[in-house]
Amino acid sequence: MKGMLNRKLENPKVRAEFEYRQRFFKLEVQILLALEDRGWSYNDLAKSTGIHRQNIWRDLKNGGLHNASLERVARYAEALGLHAYHFLLNPKQERKVLPQIEKALVFA
Numbered sequence: 001m002k003g004m005l006n007r008k009l010e011n012p013k014v015r016a017e018f019e020y021r022q023r024f025f026k027l028e029v030q031i032l033l034a035l036e037d038r039g040w041s042y043n044d045l046a047k048s049t050g051i052h053r054q055n056i057w058r059d060l061k062n063g064g065l066h067n068a069s070l071e072r073v074a075r076y077a078e079a080l081g082l083h084a085y086h087f088l089l090n091p092k093q094e095r096k097v098l099p100q101i102e103k104a105l106v107f108a
Helices: 004-009 012-038 042-049 053-060 070-079 091-104
Strands: none
Touching (some): 004 012, 042 070
């Protein structure tokens, strides 16, 4: 018996949207884990980045990071001692490279 999620993911449009949002969810998890590791609140991140706390809250709650600019994500990363790497992959590269990268990450 298939669960509701598996049934919905059989629809190619739903699957594509799910996979798109998964990428941003993984970034959010990394940022939130880095905040936790430092013992920082959103206020601490706001002070360090100069980004208004409300914008940080919006970005890191309920999948909002997909609306943030690359610059803002990079500022979060820098403030948290992380390096943001921006690169573009075609589908063939994505299938080959991403599993290797994700294997090295905590949430893989």
